[in-house]
Amino acid sequence: MRKAAVITAILLAFGVLYAVDPEREPFMPRCLFHWLTGLDCPACGSQRALHQLFHLHVREALAYNPFLVVSLPYLGALALCRWFNDGGRLDRLKSMCHHPAVIRLYLVLLIAWWVARNLV
Ligand SMILES: [Zn+2]
Numbered sequence: 001m002r003k004a005a006v007i008t009a010i011l012l013a014f015g016v017l018y019a020v021d022p023e024r025e026p027f028m029p030r031c032l033f034h035w036l037t038g039l040d041c042p043a044c045g046s047q048r049a050l051h052q053l054f055h056l057h058v059r060e061a062l063a064y065n066p067f068l069v070v071s072l073p074y075l076g077a078l079a080l081c082r083w084f085n086d087g088g089r090l091d092r093l094k095s096m097c098h099h100p101a102v103i104r105l106y107l108v109l110l111i112a113w114w115v116a117r118n119l120v
Contacts, residue, residue: 017047017051042067045065049068078097
């Protein structure tokens with residue numbers, strides 16, 4: 001039940017991001033970190049990037065948040081392993097995604113992205 005609710009919420013959010021351009025709509029949530037500090041967080045631009053990706057505008061999505069775009073396969077694999085691993089069919093993928101070295105590398109890249117995007 002909880003899994004269905006989470007997946008439904010994600011699909012609804014993706015539907016809203018497909019239909020509504022966050023660049024033009026003032027009711028879309030803004031980043032609290034950016035509002036407080038004036039700096040970009042690692043996720044800043046994610047709504048706009050996803051909106052562009054849903055419309056197959058990859059170049060524009062990369063301009064808004066390249067780290068999100070290149071992270072999507074990994075994040076998608078994590079979601080698959082979390083919600084669709086009934087019977088252990090995805091245990092091999094799950095062990096790769098949850099390997100400590102992979103998680104450490106992802107966190108290092110995330111922090112490097114966070115720092116770099118605020119320096120340029
Ligand atoms: Zn942000």
